[in-house]
Amino acid sequence: xxxxxxxxxxxxxxxxxxxxxxxxxxxxxxxxxxxxxxxxxxxxxxxxxxxxxxxxxxxxxxxxxxxxxxxxxxxxxxxxxxxxxxxxxxxxxxxxxxxxxxxxxxxxxxxxxxxxxxxxxxxxxxxxxxxxxxxxxxxxxxxxxxxxxxxxxxxxxxxxxxxxxxxxxxxxxxxxxxxxxxxxxxxxxxxxxxxxxxxxxxxxxxxxxxxxxxxxxxxxxxxxxxxxxxxxxxxxxxxxxxxxxxxxxxxxxxxxxxxxxxxxxxxxxxxxxxxxxxxxxxxxxxxxxxxxxxxxxxxxxxxxxxxxxxxxxxxxxxxxxxxxxxxxxxxxxxxxxxxxxxxxxxxxxxxxxxxxxxxxxxxxxxxxxxxxxxxxxxxxxxxxxxxxxxxxxxxxxxxxxxxxxxxxx
Ligand SMILES: *Cc1c(COP(=O)(O)O)cnc(C)c1O
Numbered sequence: 001x002x003x004x005x006x007x008x009x010x011x012x013x014x015x016x017x018x019x020x021x022x023x024x025x026x027x028x029x030x031x032x033x034x035x036x037x038x039x040x041x042x043x044x045x046x047x048x049x050x051x052x053x054x055x056x057x058x059x060x061x062x063x064x065x066x067x068x069x070x071x072x073x074x075x076x077x078x079x080x081x082x083x084x085x086x087x088x089x090x091x092x093x094x095x096x097x098x099x100x101x102x103x104x105x106x107x108x109x110x111x112x113x114x115x116x117x118x119x120x121x122x123x124x125x126x127x128x129x130x131x132x133x134x135x136x137x138x139x140x141x142x143x144x145x146x147x148x149x150x151x152x153x154x155x156x157x158x159x160x161x162x163x164x165x166x167x168x169x170x171x172x173x174x175x176x177x178x179x180x181x182x183x184x185x186x187x188x189x190x191x192x193x194x195x196x197x198x199x200x201x202x203x204x205x206x207x208x209x210x211x212x213x214x215x216x217x218x219x220x221x222x223x224x225x226x227x228x229x230x231x232x233x234x235x236x237x238x239x240x241x242x243x244x245x246x247x248x249x250x251x252x253x254x255x256x257x258x259x260x261x262x263x264x265x266x267x268x269x270x271x272x273x274x275x276x277x278x279x280x281x282x283x284x285x286x287x288x289x290x291x292x293x294x295x296x297x298x299x300x301x302x303x304x305x306x307x308x309x310x311x312x313x314x315x316x317x318x319x320x321x322x323x324x325x326x327x328x329x330x331x332x333x334x335x336x337x338x339x340x341x342x343x344x345x346x347x348x349x350x351x352x353x354x355x356x357x358x359x360x361x362x363x364x365x366x367x368x369x370x371x372x373x374x375x376x377x378x379x380x381x382x383x384x385x386x387x388x389x390x391x392x393x394x395x396x397x398x399x400x401x402x403x404x405x406x407x408x409x
Contacts, residue, residue, distance in 0.1 A: 005334035012336065013261040016217075016327070022210020023298075025333060028326035030209040032296045036189065039196035044211045046116045051218060056115065060108055064222065067140060068097045068107060072223075074230035074386070079357040086377035087384040089239070090360070091227045093251060093391060098133050100363065100391030101223060101251040106133035106202060108219035110141050113200035120144045123202040124188040126153055126181030127317030128160025129395065130204030135169035145169040148187040150180035157317070160395070181321065182309075185295055205248025206325035209296030213325045220254025227386055228258045235384060241266040241376060244388035245368040246286070246339065247318050249325035251390040260336060269328065270372035272314035273341030279304060283312035284341040285324040286332045294323040300332070315344035315399060316364035318391075342371035348403055350374070351393060363391035364399065 003025045011017075016024075022044075023029050030040060050056040064070040072095045077088040093101040106123075113121055121138050123145065125131030131147040138145035147164055151173045154161050164171050177183030192201040206216040224242075231239050242259050244252035246269040259265045274282035282288065285300050292301035294309065302310040302322040314320040331337040342350070350370030354362045362370060366389045373387045393400070 003330070003333050008330060008334045009336055012331070016257065016260065018210060018214050022214070024213070024327045024330040027297070027299050027329040028210055028213060029298050030296060031293045031298060032209050035193050036209070036296075039192060040209055040211070042196070043116075046112060047211050047215050050112060050115050051215070056111065060111055063107055063111065063140075064104065068103050069095060070222065071226045071230070072096055074227060074234065075358075076234070077358050080353060083353070083357060084374050084377035085381045087382070088373055088377065089231060089234070089384070089386045090358075090389045091223060091255065091386060092389055093223060094360065094362065094366070094389050098136050099394065100129055100133070101220060101254060102130050102133040102204065102391075103136065104222055104254070105204065105216050105219045105250060106130065106137040107140070109200070109202045109215070110134070110137040110143060113202065114141055114143065116200065118143070118200035119198040120146065121200050121202050122146045122148065122188050122191045123204065124148045124181065124184040125204065126150070126184070126320070128153070128157040128164070129318060129391070131169065131171070132160055132163045132167070134202050134204070135164040135167035139168045146191065147171050148174050148184040148191070150178065150184050151175045152179040153181065153184070205250040206253045206327065207248040207295055207297060207299070207323055213297065213327055216250050217253045217257060217327060220250050221257040223251065223254040223388060224256060224258035227255065227388075231386055238262055238265055239386045240380060240383040241268060242386045242388070243268045243270065243369050243372050243376065245269070245319060245365050245390060246271050246324060246328060247283070247321050247365060248323070249328045251388050253325060253327055255388040256331070256337060260331075267331075267337040268372055268376065269337055269339045270368045271339060271341045272316060272319035272368060273343040273346070274313040274315070275344060280311045281313050282341065283314045283320050283322065285322065286328060286339040287341050289324070291329070297323075297326050299326040299329045300324050315347060315403070316368065316396070318363070318365040319368065340372060342368040346371035351400065352404060360389070361393040362389055363393045364396045366390045367393075
């Protein structure tokens with residue numbers, strides 16, 4: 001389907017509401033079984049009623065400030081800037097409670113669920129970070145939380161399973177299907193359909209059927225709003241570019257949204273380039289994918305010639321997903337955002353650089369954005385760049401032991 005880029009950009013600049021069918025241009029919508037439609041319509045009505053109403057916004061802002069620790073800092077990376085040749089600023093989502101941006105979304109949706117009268121929360125998790133954020137938000141609000149997780153992921157991410165349980169969540173092992181994130185999402189949806197009035201499904205990224213991509217973006221947009229004000233305060237002007245890593249796309253869309261209308265600001269998303277360009281060797285959906293339907297939404301997708309979803313690979317579990325949020329698909333299609341990829345090796349180099357030069361251990365996901373930042377700095381000496389540091393890297397110690405630390409041993 002063709003897109004009029006001028007009209008699409010005008011819509012996105014005017015606030016970026018999806019259309020009446022929940023679409024961003026041709027992307028998005030609701031590709032779900034009939035049984036889910038009433039639950040999604042109820043959620044949509046709840047979003048319209050509460051999300052931008054002052055009582056919800058006051059409550060959300062209060063919890064973001066007193067419990068999550070917002071606003072997060074904007075840190076000038078002084079030594080890294082000297083090394084790479086551009087002025088690099090870091091938006092410190094690694095300092096948010098539970099260690100990443102995911103808490104903004106989990107808290108916001110849990111608050112919404114309570115307003116909608118939900119009695120329990122279900123969530124899915126792959127690497128466990130969204131499960132931990134959901135468990136924490138539910139404990140804070142006194143809502144029971146059930147997290148579905150593939151049995152393979154539970155083995156790979158055992159410390160996060162323990163964290164969720166300590167935070168009071170029930171973690172359910174999913175031994176069907178691929179026994180990873182995709183199977184966990186199917187189980188969470190099944191649970192939701194069986195009792196959609198009492199149960200709220202807390203989705204973890206800017207993906208899925210309408211209204212989730214819109215809802216998650218609105219809850220994460222605080223990242224870019226803060227960063228835009230902070231960089232103007234610090235530099236007296238807007239940056240030349242902003243950058244973020246892209247898995248499902250929630251930290252990136254949260255960072256980008258406030259900057260989309262700023263025509264002079266270049267926007268760059270960095271996907272997981274993994275081991276290389278071959279199918280199955282990466283998770284770079286916008287670089288190598290084609291349009292298709294996954295998890296209730298029409299977007300870009302890594303698939304083979306027969307439309308089978310491809311296995312993906314990334315050193316970072318949080319970017320290891322074959323789809324991407326529909327708004328990113330539109331931003332790519334109209335050329336407002338440029339998407340590139342960084343390999344496993346470049347990401348690991350990003351981890352080393354940030355540790356050595358700035359004393360910050362970044363998440364492996366965020367290190368992909370740092371790899372992009374290095375490339376951008378070399379091409380734009382003296383330019384000013386804001387990078388979303390989506391999370392901290394403590395969770396990645398087992399991987400770092402097997403890679404960076406093993407090389408040095
Ligand atoms: C989950 C995660 C991501 C990827 O998810 P998005 O929805 O694309 O933001 C990136 N960084 C960190 C630290 C994460 O935990």
